[in-house]
Amino acid sequence: MAKIFPFQAVRPTRDKVCLVTCRSYEEYVNAELAAQLDFNPLSFLHILKPAYTNQETVSFEKRYKQVHQKYQDFKNEIILIKDKKPAIYIHKIVTKTHSFTGIIVGTSVKDYCNNIIKKHEDILEFRVQLLKDYMKFSEFNTEPVLMTYPDNKTIENWIFNCCHKLADFEFSTTKKEIHYLWKIEDTLEINWLQNIFEKTESLYIADGHHRTEALKLLSEENSENTSQDHILSYLISENNVKIYEFNRLIKDLNGFSKSDFIMELAKDFKIENKFQQPFQPLKKHQFGMYLDNEFYSLELKKDADLLETALETLDTQILYKKVLLPLLGIEDLRNDERIEYLSGKQSILEVKNKIDQGEFEVGFLLYPSNIREIKALADANQIMPPKSTFIEPKFRSGLVIYEF
Template sequence: MAKIVPFKAVRPTRDKVCLVTCRSYEEYVNAELAAQLDFNPLSFLHILKPAYTNQETVSFEKRYRQVHQKYEDFKNEIILVKDKKPAIYIHKIVTKTQSFTGIIVGTSVADYCNNIIKKHEDIIAFRVRLLKDYMKYSEFNTEPVLMTYPDNKTIENWIFNCIQKLADFEFSTTKKEIHYLWKIEDALEINWLQNIFEKTQSLYIADGHHRTEALKLLSEENDNPQNTAKNHILSYLISENNIKIYEFNRLVKDLNGFTKEAFLQELQKEFIIEDKLQQAFQPSRKHEFGMYLDHSFYSLNLRNENEIFETSLDRLDTQILYKKVLLPILAIEDLRDDERIEYLSGKQSILELQNKIDQEEFEIGFILFPSNIEEIKALADADLIMPPKSTYIEPKFRSGLVVYEL
């Protein structure tokens, strides 16, 4: 039931690809961003931030039109070139510890509206409108929505055979990742893959909920029936067993007026607490939590191990921590906007969490066990929403590698 389509991608030329592609704009600290913009004239960051050399304050619309103009400049200078035939693309990322391989295609906005493409995260309306306007005026999208499909041996074997051929692109990044891209433009092969996905009941958004919703709005505003590009979502489809899900750990600035002793007494009503002293502790299973407070690590285990959870949301560790600790004891109601709480991805060492607390930026930290794909699917199937900052999911796609024109 899931529909996929090929498209004519705009891509860097082979000799320039390692200089053009970049990480997502938000991932750069200011000094690194400035260095890229100052010393690499081919970086896609010049498209994403075209006013860098002219730091005037402009409206969103004017800035987005500048993005489009800079994008056109890159095409005119033959830095970016549009493929002549519609194609699908296989992309492989090899890091120091693992590799990811997926398929870049267009998926259907209608499938998203009809819940064939399923979501598990909440969205912020203002951010969605900004993204919609950005894509409307820039007229392109270069950040695919990461979606998972059920493990499929037929697709796995097909990908394996495809990637035995010489890649169209092969390049390394400063993060010591190796990227490969293969273009598949044979019509019979594409049709065969489309038929495979038509038998797939659902696709699940892993990362890119705001972008998907923005593309839905853009499609609804489309008054040109000839422009079918706006009816599709640039997507990176990856097998469920090939994504990596990290937790987001929680840092809180105070104990809501409790002393350490009184706080621990409150915790003991719901958790069995074990003081690990200076031994860094990381949970090894669901419903087990780590905590760092006053130079000591603690393990927290639910006191009622046989507690009955009514929904898949209630069983989530992030929801358990919210319902039993953050809300009733620490009075943190809004996980997204409360200034007393911040988040640290599980990709970062818990020693960084320890360091932030020891330096008195925060008073307490909570360490979680990561969610899994089955929990994400259960939530999506039940039309439930994860708490904010529940998962950090890889792979992450590089901007400028594949551009989808709208």
């Protein structure tokens, strides 16, 4: 059964939180990153990229140690302070279209090893090693692993009541999001919540597979440091996550003419030409395609190969097995330079524009997966194809920090 733990978080002071917290480092374009680093001395980006001011090239280990030193500087300057008592935290994010509320806690590395915390994505070993070394030398983690738990009315009511109290933090971002944070440090209340989660059979990783595996390695490497036995986690009800698709853009037709390619597709799909009318799939096993200035609907024929396993029924796997691999010759979805991905958060007209500009020849639009598919894969110990889901909410760095 799932175990959760309170911890003493390091957090920005209340008056500085809106200046300190930032999006994940990779989300910034260069101009935006430079502006933040040049004009906001309190941004957590200065910790994440401490060599920015002199632009020096350093080894990974040296950079990680610089991250640790800059982090200590922020603490010494009272920009960041450590809570006096172990606590759990409720975090609410309100965007222009959605509202997400979850619980920030420590979860157990042992639960991950014992498959109580379940995964559905493959990992890249080199990324895991880099993350493990990063956390080893920096001695902190500020990016929680997003995990879902089954809908629970008792937890929902408790969160609802907590959110009616005055928040410890309330601030807005330049992306027009509003963030709230409540600290729960009452021992009886924490014990009550721990007991509820101990009755929860499984937690499912929605986002953060590499970080979870890195924390497992870190725990194995230094078994004497029990603080490394916990995973900084953001637990959210499975009905409160938002799952987007990743659409596929391909640079060529692998030697096929347009007519021959469509003829091959017709063996497995019912094809309808939508001409200039933008088309987005409305259900599973239906795909959109944009080719040569025209949109198409592709619907998997009912007499196509029988789909039995959770993996075989995934639209991303169907597209790979029926189109990308046999027709377009794309075997490695992660590394082939002929394929790129656009999240479903972006307009399908962005797919059209990239193809019209000649950068790509064909684009495929997918219907988003759902939490049931993710859980079925995880329960069956199967792995989703790369770039199958883009999941929200996304957490801000520097808001809640777990120290090792």
